[in-house]
Amino acid sequence: MSKSTESWGSRVGLILAMAGNAVGLGNFLRFPVQAVQNGGGTFIIPYLVCFVLMGIPLLFIEWSSGRYGGRFGNHSTPYILDSMVKGRVLKYIGVFGIFTNIAVVSYYAFIESWTMSYVYHSVIGTFEGLSQAEVAQFFSSYTDVTQSTTGIPYEAIVFYVICLIINTYILSKGLGGVEKAAKIGMPLLILFGAVLAVRGLTLGTSGASEAFPLANALDGINFLWTPQYDSLLSPKVWLAAAGQMFFTLSVGMGTIHCYAAYVKSRDDIALNSVSAGFMNEFVEVVLGSAVVVPIAAGYLGLDWVINNAGFGMAFQTMPYLFQQWGPALAMGAGVMWFGLLFFAGITSSLAMGTPWMGFMRDEFGWGRNKGAWSFGLLALILGLPTVFFFKQGVFDDYDYWAGTVSLVAFAFFEVILFSWIFGINKGWDELNRGSDIKIPLFFKFVMKYVTPVLLGFVFFSSLPDIYDNLTHKNTYNNSSFADEYYAEKFASEEDFEAVASAVTETSVTFAFTNTRMKYDKVASKMIEETFEDSKTYEFEKGQRVTVKAGDKVKAGDVIAKGEFTNAVFYKNIGRLMLLILFGFICILVYVAYNKRNREGRVSN
Amino acid sequence: MNTSALILMIVAQGLIIGFAIYFFRKVLNTPPKAEPDSFSENDDEPR
Numbered sequence: 001m002s003k004s005t006e007s008w009g010s011r012v013g014l015i016l017a018m019a020g021n022a023v024g025l026g027n028f029l030r031f032p033v034q035a036v037q038n039g040g041g042t043f044i045i046p047y048l049v050c051f052v053l054m055g056i057p058l059l060f061i062e063w064s065s066g067r068y069g070g071r072f073g074n075h076s077t078p079y080i081l082d083s084m085v086k087g088r089v090l091k092y093i094g095v096f097g098i099f100t101n102i103a104v105v106s107y108y109a110f111i112e113s114w115t116m117s118y119v120y121h122s123v124i125g126t127f128e129g130l131s132q133a134e135v136a137q138f139f140s141s142y143t144d145v146t147q148s149t150t151g152i153p154y155e156a157i158v159f160y161v162i163c164l165i166i167n168t169y170i171l172s173k174g175l176g177g178v179e180k181a182a183k184i185g186m187p188l189l190i191l192f193g194a195v196l197a198v199r200g201l202t203l204g205t206s207g208a209s210e211a212f213p214l215a216n217a218l219d220g221i222n223f224l225w226t227p228q229y230d231s232l233l234s235p236k237v238w239l240a241a242a243g244q245m246f247f248t249l250s251v252g253m254g255t256i257h258c259y260a261a262y263v264k265s266r267d268d269i270a271l272n273s274v275s276a277g278f279m280n281e282f283v284e285v286v287l288g289s290a291v292v293v294p295i296a297a298g299y300l301g302l303d304w305v306i307n308n309a310g311f312g313m314a315f316q317t318m319p320y321l322f323q324q325w326g327p328a329l330a331m332g333a334g335v336m337w338f339g340l341l342f343f344a345g346i347t348s349s350l351a352m353g354t355p356w357m358g359f360m361r362d363e364f365g366w367g368r369n370k371g372a373w374s375f376g377l378l379a380l381i382l383g384l385p386t387v388f389f390f391k392q393g394v395f396d397d398y399d400y401w402a403g404t405v406s407l408v409a410f411a412f413f414e415v416i417l418f419s420w421i422f423g424i425n426k427g428w429d430e431l432n433r434g435s436d437i438k439i440p441l442f443f444k445f446v447m448k449y450v451t452p453v454l455l456g457f458v459f460f461s462s463l464p465d466i467y468d469n470l471t472h473k474n475t476y477n478n479s480s481f482a483d484e485y486y487a488e489k490f491a492s493e494e495d496f497e498a499v500a501s502a503v504t505e506t507s508v509t510f511a512f513t514n515t516r517m518k519y520d521k522v523a524s525k526m527i528e529e530t531f532e533d534s535k536t537y538e539f540e541k542g543q544r545v546t547v548k549a550g551d552k553v554k555a556g557d558v559i560a561k562g563e564f565t566n567a568v569f570y571k572n573i574g575r576l577m578l579l580i581l582f583g584f585i586c587i588l589v590y591v592a593y594n595k596r597n598r599e600g601r602v603s604n
Numbered sequence: 605m606n607t608s609a610l611i612l613m614i615v616a617q618g619l620i621i622g623f624a625i626y627f628f629r630k631v632l633n634t635p636p637k638a639e640p641d642s643f644s645e646n647d648d649e650p651r
Contacts, residue, residue, distance in 0.1 A: 011631060041609060044616055218605055225609035225616075266637055275627035282624040286617050436634045437627075524606060 006175050007262050011272070013179035014263065018276035019283075020182040020347025021255050023189065025111060026247040027284040027344060029314050032224070032293045036309040038240045039526065040223040040519075042231035044285070046241035050454070051281065054242060057443060057451040058251040058411060059277050061418045063269040064430045066260025075261040075358030077254040078589045081414070084422045091593065093417075095585045096410035097254020098359055101352035102375070103402030103578055104253070105167075106383030107395050108352070112345035113156070113163035114315060115338045117142065121149070122334025127319040128327055132300075136316040143390045160387055161380070167346065168376030171353040174368045175262060178350050185343035192340035193283060196333065197290035203298035207324060212301045219521070220297030220305060224289050226524050235461070242458045243404075248284055249277060252411030255351040258358050270435040283344075291337075295321055306526075307516045314341065363592035382581060385574050392570035401578055405466055412455045415447070424448040472568050476556045480569035483562065485543070489555040490535040492516075500551045501534065508545045508559060509536040 008014040035043040069080025077097025081090045121127065126149065127135055141147045148155045170177040203217035231237050246252055263269060292313055296305045299321050308317075314337075322333040356378070357371030366374070386395040418427050428444050472478035476486035491498070491514050498510035514533035517526050539545065543562030547553060596602045605613075 011636070015628075015631060041612055044612065048616060221613070222605045222609050225613040226606060227608055227612050268634075268637075271627060271630060271634070274623075275631050278620065278624035278627055281620045285620050434637065436630065524608075 007264060008175060009179050011267075013183060014259070015272055015276050015279070016186045017179055017182040017347070017351070018256065018259055018272070019279040020186050020343075021259065021351035022248065022250045022276060022280035022348075023186070023283045024247070024250065024344050024348040025108075025115075025314075025341055026244075027280070027288045028193070028291060028341060029311050030247055031244060031284050031288045032291075033309045033311065033313070034240055034244050035224055035289065036293060036306055038237045039228050039231040039234075041226040042228045042237060043241060044225070045227065045232060046238045047244060050238075050241045050245045051277075053446055053450050054454050055245045055249050055251070056274065056277060057447045058245075058415065059249060059256065059273040060270070060431050060439075060443065061415060061427070061447065061451075062251060062256035063260045063263075063273040064427055065414065065418060065422075066257035067263045067265065067267075067269050068430050069257065070261030070263065071265045073362060075258055075362055076355040077257050078359065078592075079362065080257050080261065081417065085417060088593075090417065091589050092586055093410070093413050094254075095582065095589055096406055096413075097257060098355045098585050099578075099582050100253050100402055100406045100410065101255060101355050102378050102581060103382060103398060103406070105349050105352040106379045107386040107398045107403075108345065108349055109163050109167060109379060110156075110160050110383060110386055110390075110395065112167075112342060112349060113159040114142070115342040115345060116163055117155070117159045118315060118319065118338040119335055119342065122319065122322075122331055122338060125327065125331065127323055127330070127334070130320065130323070132317065132320045135320040136312075138319075139312065139315045145388055145390075157384075157387055160383070164376050164380055164383075167349050167353065167379075168372050170346075170350055171357065171375065172369045172372035175354075178354070181350055182347050185347045189340045189343040189347075190283065190287070192336040192343075193287035193291065195336060196295075196340070197287050199333070200290045200294035200298070203294060205298075207295075207299040207321075209299070212299065212304070215297065215299055215301040217294040217298030219302040219519070220294040221290070223297075223302055223306075223519055224293055228525060239458060239461060242454060243408075246407045246411065247403075248280060250348065250351065252407035252409075252414070253352070254355045254410070258355040259351065261358065266434045268434050268436040270431055270439050271437045274437070292318070299324060302519050303516075306519060359588075359592075363588070363595065378581070382577055385570070385577060389570040389574070392567040394570050394574040397571045397574050398578065400469060401575065405462070408455070408459050408462060412452075412459045415452050415455055419448045419452060472571075475566075475568065477564070477566040478568055480566060480572060482564045482566060484558045485537075485539070485560040485562075485564050487537075487553050487555055487557050487559045491533070494555075496554070498535070498553050500547045500549050500553060503545055503547060503549045505544055506539045506541075507536060508547055509534055510553060 065080055065084060069075070069083045072083040074080045074083050076094070078091040078094035081094040126138070130138065138149065142149055142156055145154055145156050152158050170181050200217060201221065205216045207217065208215040250256065260269060293305055296313060296317055318337055319334060322330040322337070325333060353372060353375045356375045357368065360366035360371045360374070386398055424444060424447060427447070432439065468474050476488055487498070487510070490510070491512050493515065496512055498512035500508055501511040502509040511532065511534050513530055515528050515530050518529050520527050537559065539560050539562070543560050543564065545560050547559050553559060593602065
């Protein structure tokens with residue numbers, strides 16, 4: 001059995017590293033968007049309930065499993081699970097705990113590289129004098145690898161590679177490097193977040209303009225916190241709240257297991273886990289809710305936020321809003337905003353490197369340098385398709401399979417394993433070993449019955465969506481190569497009808513009636529309104545539009561003919577790469593098993 | 605802000621801030637555990 005020579009330098013360092021692992025881009029970008037899209041104030045109630053019934057129990061389970069496995073010299077999920085329960089198959093379920101990290105970091109580092117690049121652009125004043133549309137266009141140009149905004153050729157790739165190198169370098173310094181990064185990154189992140197949150201909370205109506213005369217930051221805060229109790233009965237809202245728990249706490253990934261495996265067997269994990277968990281909640285609920293939504297509502301109005309809330313707001317809207325504060329403050333705010341996103345990102349991406357490094361050291365004796373640089377190389381190979389084919393949806397596809405489905409599946413398996421196969425009594429004893437707090441017995445019941453049921457609900461209710469994604473049923477252009485192009489469902493209603501309003505040889509614009517949500521301030525509730533919308537399709541050489549002006553078109557109708565390579569083709573390449581990675585790690589686990597067998601280290 | 609939004613915000617954020625500070629202070633104030641001083645105490649648990 002290989003024994004770890006590494007351990008955490010200090011308890012505060014461990015908690016900051018764990019909190020840094022959990023605090024990610026999602027705290028500032030995903031949480032407020034989820035809240036806006038799921039009824040504002042309604043969302044916070046199921047969210048907090050899910051934190052108690054799913055988040056905290058999963059933290060307990062992963063910390064306990066990790067420390068238990070670490071006692072036997074295992075620092076990654078394949079052999080952590082193997083040490084918990086005798087059974088040949090379980091180590092292959094543990095493959096998720098390495099696979100997810102490499103797959104997620106491959107595209108996550110791309111977002112991280114945007115934040116680095118945007119810090120640079122904030123400092124040199126790129127966004128000065130740009131309109132909102134121009135700032136949004138800048139993002140579009142930046143993610144197109146053939147364009148350059150600085151004169152550096154393939155700029156997006158250059159920043160991406162630099163970002164991976166920084167991650168890899170810190171990882172090559174071992175746990176000490178990770179701990180140091182967390183000790184610098186987390187306090188700065190909280191400081192930057194607090195400054196921006198104060199600005200968001202005090203902006204009021206000072207950002208109202210001729211274009212948005214009713215803009216008021218307080219509307220954003222009001223909307224985020226007004227409870228609408230009738231939505232509490234909506235399964236969609238509960239599912240969204242449960243889903244947010246995975247992203248925010250970084251559970252179901254294998255990183256917590258790995259970090260906890262370096263905790264000494266007699267040291268506390270109960271207090272550490274809740275402390276790191278609540279630190280993450282502080283950043284998300286207190287700071288995360290007070291930046292993007294209030295500031296955007298303060299300049300563009302709440303209705304704009306409700307209809308445009310999305311991940312892109314951070315890069316497409318915030319730099320424009322900061323410009324309204326004058327050049328000097330805009331630079332400071334840009335550095336703080338993108339700086340805090342960078343720190344949130346890097347403390348998470350560093351965590352994603354440790355399971356691979358732990359596994360290769362435990363099983364094949366690889367040193368820190370070899371482990372870190374091989375991780376960087378794997379992430380680069382896997383990540384390049386997300387950079388090159390970002391606009392074809394490969395990035396989103398990775399996020400769906402590796403960053404969503406994989407997390408839910410692994411979390412569901414591990415909670416069943418811990419509470420029912422390893423046994424809740426043994427698990428409870430492990431959690432309480434060396435504990436500095438007394439955990440209420442209520443959690444033992446929750447971990448055995450409630451959390452598995454909740455996770456089962458999330459997992460099984462996602463299966464139809466997983467099937468649709470797998471079979472490309474969510475698009476009409478679902479073959480890799482085709483000689484016809486079909487109109488997608490671009491209106492909110494399923495059975496909409498659009499009229500071709502402007503047609504050329506290679507482009508067509510459709511006009512149609514769409515619906516959007518609006519917040520009724522007086523009644524404090526969302527209402528739906530209709531409006532006239534349009535959608536333009538641009539085609540390339542060798543493709544020609546087949547509809548004429550005035551033609552009526554529905555989703556699935558042919559609108560162009562020629563030679564088409566659809567986005568599905570690029571997504572299939574990405575999926576193949578993810579499958580190869582999963583298979584590769586399975587083979588490594590099998591080789592490691594045989595090696596352990598030869599060395600007499602297999603106990604089952 | 606309307607009253608119900610204000611109440612929900614203060615209660616939710618107050619609980620989270622309160623627990624976060626309480627647990628982190630407990631971490632800072634809890635003395636580190638003494639190292640095991642005998643050979644047998646230092647053994648790993650049997651599987």
